[in-house]
Amino acid sequence: MQQxxxxxxxxxxxxxxxxFLIRPQKKKEKATQEMRxxxxxxxxxxxxxxxxxxxxxAKEDVLTIEVGADKVKxxxxxWAVGKIIENNEEK
Numbered sequence: 001m002q003q004x005x006x007x008x009x010x011x012x013x014x015x016x017x018x019x020f021l022i023r024p025q026k027k028k029e030k031a032t033q034e035m036r037x038x039x040x041x042x043x044x045x046x047x048x049x050x051x052x053x054x055x056x057x058a059k060e061d062v063l064t065i066e067v068g069a070d071k072v073k074x075x076x077x078x079w080a081v082g083k084i085i086e087n088n089e090e091k
Contacts, residue, residue, distance in 0.1 A: 036081050039063065048082040 039045060043055045045065065053065030053074065061078050 035084060036078050039078065039081055039084065044085040045081050046083045046085060047076055047080050049080065051076075052085070 039055055040058050041055055043058075044053070045055060045063075046052050047065075051065070051067050051074065053067040055063050056066050056073070057064035062075055063078055063081070064073055064075050066073055
């Protein structure tokens with residue numbers, strides 16, 4: 001049993017990495033994916049590139065958004081949604 005005593009410190013370090021780094025990252029990725037999947041027509045968003053717009057067409061992987069006063073239409077990938085703007089938030 002003495003010969004396997006060196007494994008315990010390594011197991012503790014690996015467990016610490018899992019609980020402090022990997023697990024929170026997976027939770028954050030899951031929440032982000034759920035947020036992106038909840039985008040539908042009429043939702044106001046900010047893209048990861050900083051464009052503010054309103055979704056006018058939502059397909060599986062592609063969104064069409066209107067941006068600016070001229071209502072320019074842009075097609076973006078669903079993964080490019082950075083944030084959903086709630087009604088009470090300022091632009």
